[in-house]
Amino acid sequence: MIVQTKVSLDRIASFLSLSELDSGLVEIVPRGSSDMSVEIVDGKFSWDVTSCNPTLSDVNLKVFHRMKVAVCGPVGSGKSSLLSCILGEVPKLSGNVKLSGTKAYVGQSPWIQSGTI
Structure with a gap:
């Protein structure tokens, strides 16, 4: 139990020591001023800013209020990266x-549980 506590405290400490998110990446618009809920225009994003190849490029997305959107694609196509950009x-x-x-x-975390029902 002591080892599990140390591991948990180390994880919390590493999380708290992370740098803050840049508030200039996303512009927050007052709710009544636009008919769109999410808008990305000519977006180019990269997890590694020093890399020559962006993670996502030429992203144009418009989501209107009350619109339901599904993000689908194969593994590694950038679905989670797109949501992280938003x-x-x-x-x-x-x-x-x-x-x-x-x-x-709400992020999806895969988990495997051994046992039977």
Whole structure:
């Protein structure tokens, strides 16, 4: 139990020592001023800003209020990176990202449980 506690405390300490997100990546627009909930115009994003190859390029996305959107594609196609761009977690190389209203994101974490039902 002591080892599990140390591992947990180390994880918390490494999380708390991470740098803050750049608030300039996403522009927050007042809710009534736009008919769009999410708008990305000519977005170019990269997890590694020193890399010559961006993770996502030429991203143009418009999501209107009350619109339901599904992001589909094969493994490694950039679905999670696109959602991270909207959240402002991926460094923006160029383009514009605007959000209006409130957003919520619940990440999917795979897990395997041994046992039977």
